[in-house]
Amino acid sequence: MKRVDLHSHTTASDGTFTPEQSIARALANGLSAFAITDHDTVAAFPHAIEEGEKYNVEIVPGIEISSVYEGKDVHVLGYYMDYTDEKFLNRVEELRNVRNTRNQMIVDKLVSLGIPITMDEVRSRRTDKNGNIGRPHIAQVLVDKGVVASTQEAFDKYLSTSGAAYTNPPRITPAEAVQLILDAGGVPVLAHPGLYKNVELARELIGVGLKGIEVFHPDHGPEDEATYGSLADEYGLIKTGGSDFHGIRNGKVFHGDLGEKSVPKQTLNRIKELAGK
Ligand SMILES: [Zn+2]
Ligand SMILES: [Zn+2]
Numbered sequence: 001m002k003r004v005d006l007h008s009h010t011t012a013s014d015g016t017f018t019p020e021q022s023i024a025r026a027l028a029n030g031l032s033a034f035a036i037t038d039h040d041t042v043a044a045f046p047h048a049i050e051e052g053e054k055y056n057v058e059i060v061p062g063i064e065i066s067s068v069y070e071g072k073d074v075h076v077l078g079y080y081m082d083y084t085d086e087k088f089l090n091r092v093e094e095l096r097n098v099r100n101t102r103n104q105m106i107v108d109k110l111v112s113l114g115i116p117i118t119m120d121e122v123r124s125r126r127t128d129k130n131g132n133i134g135r136p137h138i139a140q141v142l143v144d145k146g147v148v149a150s151t152q153e154a155f156d157k158y159l160s161t162s163g164a165a166y167t168n169p170p171r172i173t174p175a176e177a178v179q180l181i182l183d184a185g186g187v188p189v190l191a192h193p194g195l196y197k198n199v200e201l202a203r204e205l206i207g208v209g210l211k212g213i214e215v216f217h218p219d220h221g222p223e224d225e226a227t228y229g230s231l232a233d234e235y236g237l238i239k240t241g242g243s244d245f246h247g248i249r250n251g252k253v254f255h256g257d258l259g260e261k262s263v264p265k266q267t268l269n270r271i272k273e274l275a276g277k
């Protein structure tokens with residue numbers, strides 16, 4: 001029985017693989033289906049789905065929405081939204097604009113710390129001309145300039161939540177992200193809850209229509225899987241999982257390799273049922 005990876009990024013956001021490259025990797029790694037869940041964009045569709053059909057790999061249309069809860073980043077995954085819906089596309093574009101404001105704010109902070117860096121330099125590290133830019137691209141500029149030795153160091157020193165140039169302008173709440181996905185006919189799932197360590201937040205989102213919890217993720221330990229697995233069971237939610245594949249950067253798989261975390265086909269079927277597919 002082939003497996004399904006429900007979380008991956010492409011060049012449409014901050015991944016380094018095009019959908020075509022991801023499809024080849026999925027085949028090599030023995031997946032029958034995988035979801036593309038780019039940050040705040042559905043630009044990969046419908047093209048990616050059509051490419052998948054050529055190679056008999058099912059592409060699940062998804063998104064990963066960035067929201068903020070009590071000053072911290074919280075990601076909400078969505079599956080099978082109507083990605084042609086005008087209202088949905090407009091809302092998502094607004095979210096991306098906030099992302100750009102945030103990039104500019106981080107760059108300004110770095111400059112104020114005495115590091116010469118410009119938004120043009122950050123934009124030039126983008127692998128796809130329509131792709132999103134984000135902290136990984138800023139990290140790459142800092143490496144290229146010799147400010148830090150590695151992207152990891154860039155995050156540790158400057159870009160992580162406790163980093164010197166970190167900033168988080170007001171954005172939508174996770175509850176609003178859940179609603180946005182529901183409004184577009186999609187199935188909302190809380191991404192990597194083990195990173196937030198906030199069971200109350202998960203319960204709050206279940207109250208506003210969350211349908212699943214990402215139990216299996218490369219950054220989750222057995223304890224996270226147990227905690228969030230039983231929470232999902234308690235409410236009859238779908239237990240999803242995925243690698244959070246971001247392609248390959250500097251010769252290394254960035255986050256998990258495609259298929260490193262996966263779920264059985266039945267999990268995907270449940271999502272489809274809820275989406276009315
Ligand atoms: Zn995420
Ligand atoms: Zn992700």
